[in-house]
Amino acid sequence: MDRIKLGIVGLGRLGRHHAENIRFRIPNAVLRAVCSVVKEELDDAISTLQPDYATLRYEELLSDPELDGIVIATNSAYHCEMICRAAEAGVKHIYCEKPLGMNQKEIDQIREAMAKSKVRVFQIGFNRRFDRSIREMKKKLDEGLIGKPILLKFTSRDPRWREEDLLRFSPSSGGLIFDMLTHDYDLARWFTGSEAVQIHGYGGIYEYGKLRELKDWDNCALLMRFRNGMMVFMETSRNCAYGYHAEIEAFGTHGALRMGYPPSRDRLEHFTPMGMGRGCPQWFFEYWEPTFQAELQHFVTCIQEGREPEVSLLDGYEAVRWALAATEAVRTGKEVTL
Ligand SMILES: NC(=O)c1ccc[n+]([C@@H]2O[C@H](COP(=O)([O-])OP(=O)(O)OC[C@H]3O[C@@H](n4cnc5c(N)ncnc54)[C@H](O)[C@@H]3O)[C@@H](O)[C@H]2O)c1
Known part of the structure; x- marks a missing residue:
């Protein structure tokens, strides 16, 4: 071929x-x-x-x-x-x-x-769908390992940004919610097979005061109800002091599934007079590196085999629609219904 x-x-x-x-x-x-x-x-x-x-x-x-x-x-x-x-x-x-x-x-x-x-083949860059642990989590959810799912919790924290970089990046990225939470929303849709109907959220500026002029935030928390009744909680930050932290938990009637905790760079633990510790990843690429290769491999294989990619135009479309609504919820302080 x-x-x-x-x-x-x-x-x-x-x-x-x-x-x-x-x-x-x-x-x-x-x-x-x-x-x-x-x-x-x-x-x-x-x-x-x-x-x-x-x-x-x-x-x-x-x-x-x-x-x-x-x-x-x-x-x-x-x-x-x-x-x-x-x-x-x-x-x-x-x-x-x-x-x-x-x-x-x-x-x-x-x-x-x-x-x-x-x-013929259009794929949007939701690379996390190609992460081994996330794929296993989806499989276990679908197999019913934790019974009826009740709640999904997402943590997405960026290591502390240099203020001048963040002020340059913020306007062109669409802002904290638009940029940082789009993957989490895509995964929430994928895991639940459903869409958000109600969104409530709070955002704040805790470290980078100049973000106020750009109408952006450095931290926020969102709570949503999905059409199938599930609750979804997301929190995100631009100033995580210990590094990069991405974590997901699914809680159901028969148990829980959790990935990304503690946020470890590798499997090495160190024991010193200070106690026991592990290194945290320091940026997103280090943490998700294998998924970037896997998603492009998928794109190429879909082209060769004439297959529909697992991540479609509609997934990209819905994530943007949601990001706009979530941003609106935080900006107005009111619940937004989708
Ligand atoms: N999937 C993820 O986790 C993830 C992570 C980071 C960035 N991204 C996305 O990747 C995209 C790129 O982000 P980045 O951080 O690499 O940006 P970047 O600013 O580092 O690089 C942008 C590149 O685009 C090129 N470019 C800009 N305008 C162009 C034009 N008109 N014609 C040709 N080239 C042009 C620039 O020359 C540069 O090479 C963004 O959309 C971002 O949202 C995704």
């Missing part, structure tokens, strides 16, 4: 890792093209990843007849434009980092462009 030729747009924090995975770790894929508006990133990719070509203009990829699909890993504000242009140009297979778009208008526009297009 021919290998799948991919072009990637965006070679930043995450795009660069995706490009390396395509080039070195996904045997049935070829890194044909790389694109970035940062010349140094392109120069580095040319020498270390040896794509067939590199370009500053993503439009070049869209008119390349050799390319089987594109991977979009640019800043979130460009996702809508790039997905729509790729769909209109006849690109057959598209992977895009989360979020699908930044507002309701964008995600509607994407859905319309996709409906008119010939795109």
